[in-house]
Amino acid sequence: MISKTEQMWESLHDPEFRKQLIDEHVNVGIAFQIRSLRDRQKLTQAKLAELLKIRQPLVSAWENPNYGKYTLGTLKDLAKAFDVGLLVRFVPFSTLVDWTMNLTSDVIAPPSFGEEEYYHVVASASAASNPMEDRRDVNILTADIEAYAYAPKTKKELVHA
């Protein structure tokens, strides 16, 4: 029984599949990230469109994995609107496969700078009160970010939780 990572690696021996994977990684990945980030930050499509000074149907199109016409300018504008970093780089296929097979919801919708800063301040304050517990505070920070990301944010979610 081979791992899922090894299975995907096997598929990569087909050159046509490798080309398609580059397209779909961007098309599906960006669409999902926009949708998830928008939800995490409680922005409607209309509100995001207003922030970017564009029309709402374009945001809807960006959230469709079949869209596939993103420009670097669009991605930079979106990163600024969401207040998150943006990495655009060439990588070996092994990196792409590892990244895909180890996805979490926090990777799909990362915390904004403000959210990271909030937990950084909390962790720093905690470390100042007890410098011997630095390592523990890092763990608390990670756990807090995950707890925030997964906490029910609507009445419907509370019922589900």
Add this chain to the structure above:
Amino acid sequence: MGSEFTFYDYFDADGGGDNVIKSWLNGEGKPAKAYFTMLIPRLEASPPPSFKDSVWGGKHTKFMKNKKGKWYGFIELRKLGKVQFRLIAQMQGRSVFLVACGIHKGHKYDTDVSSQTALSRVTQMINNPARYRREHEYD
């Protein structure tokens, strides 16, 4: 946080003895294989559909309910285009059972199984997992 969902493929233990989904993705559904290879891990990592920040739902994952209710409870994972590629699944708890697959050209919806067979496959996968299901395979 790890995976939210686990995807399983239907294994045709009584017929050809093959993974039905894997065979389709390497055959008729090959043009959509890369798309589903990128879609499924993201769905596995996403919170359940009832959560606001879930990516379930939308144009890529449609919750099916036709007029006769035949496909009620099933989900279509879809790659849209002139020819549409579809995987039919059913979600039960944190498991997603991929049971059928097909293409859609114009008005013709060509899946290789009926809803009754799809339902029967889900039951087989739950009742006898060792025989009828495989964790989704990517090769």
